[in-house]
Amino acid sequence: MKRLLVLSWVLMGSLSFGQSEKDVTVKRTLKLMGTRFEITVVAPNEEIGYININEAVSEIKRIEKIISSWDETSETSLVNNNAGIQPVKVSSELFGLVERAKKISEITDGAFDISYASMDRIWKFDGTMDRAPSEKAIQLSISKIGHEKIILDYNERTIFLSETGMRIGFGAIGKGYAADRAKELLVSKQVKGGIINASGDLTTWGTKTTGEKWLVGIANPLSKEKVFSWLPVVESSVATSGNYEKYIVLNGKKYSHIIDPRSGYPTSGVHSVSVFAKYAELCDALATAVFIMGKDSGIHLINQIDGVEVVVVDSDNKIHKSSGIMFNNNP
Structure with a gap:
């Protein structure tokens, strides 16, 4: 969950003439x-x-139609549904977003990775968990994650998730x-x-x-x-x-x-x-x-x-x- 610690927006500095008094x-x-x-x-x-x-x-709703992994008709869902099967031709907008996401994965050594959506949800944060999952379960849960498994074809403008069961999601960059x-x-x-x-x-x-x-x-x-x-x-x-x-x-x-x-x-x-x-x-x-x-x-x-x-x-x-x-x- 993202939560900005913004308590209020206040005023500082001297007046400028950039705005009209009637605004x-x-x-x-x-x-x-x-x-x-x-x-x-x-x-x-x-x-x-x-x-x-x-x-x-x-504009925000238009973008959501492209990047939502919950909307089965979105480009992102089409990419996810073809994981391990075939590359999917996408809009230049989605291709560019995925390209930039992969670059951020590279400079952060994978700490940021849009293929996190492939992860099995074995950790529970609703108060029901009293012990950690087994090491085997944890390793299995992340087995399909890896930005290097997201294959971009710049000539064809396609995205291919190289393993069946892979998914991409934009929860940490889409908003x-x-x-x-x-x-x-x-x-x-x-x-x-x-x-x-x-x-x-x-x-x-x-x-x-x-x-x-x-x-x-x-x-x-x-x-x-x-x-x-x-x-x-x-x-x-x-x-x-x-x-x-x-x-x-x-x-x-x-x-x-x-x-x-x-x-x-x-x-x-x-x-x-x-x-x-x-x-x-x-x-x-x-x-x-x-x-x-x-x-x-x-x-x-x-x-x-x-x-x-x-x-x-x-x-x-x-x-x-x-x-x-x-x-x-x-x-």
Whole structure:
């Protein structure tokens, strides 16, 4: 589950002349892609604002029809249904998304992997599990996972899952991608500013109606109702992975519901990860990857990627950050 520690968006900085005094802020909250979306736009009036939001909703629904593994008519389902059988010709949009996902798998050594959808669900986080599955069951559950088994043919624009029973899923990248595309659409229509929050995968552009910056609040790990620090998100995105609600405790050790696709075991040692970058798609994927990789390896990776930053809260509620993060406790 993705959950962004955003308590509110506030104002900072001096006024700019980028917005008209007559502009209004329009927001709508709804369920899309099986999760909560909040779409906020700056518009000349409410009517235009709601028209803009409806256009963004239509774009998100269009993307869902392509990447949903629950919709049997989607391109993704067609790819999954032909696993081990034959390559499937797909749209350039889906091909590009899978191509980028594979590249993220490579730089994260498989901590992020869209073939995680092949995993058997042997871990239960509903309170019914009192012991870990057997090692044999765990290894069997991940036997079909591996980004290298996703074969892309660039000439034919096909995707082939090389083993029967393989599946791909976009749960750790799809909402971020949809947020990016909805933002791109609204920017192309000269919408001056806004926020698209896809259940914790958040992207912004422009400014508030006053011309001041959007800020995101990172919650204090010891008190979720208090802000530890405010960070500006200017023409940028942020995504957070956390283990607040879904976890288990076995032999006194807490395990997250986020499973390492390489080992088949739940992750431990990290409480939350917030990744900042230009695109929500990248934030989404890297937040999951860093959570799985752990504090030290994850921050080391982020420090090597230009334009990407991270804040990690470990299991002892200590806060760690990449080299480019500057905390601001007083917005």
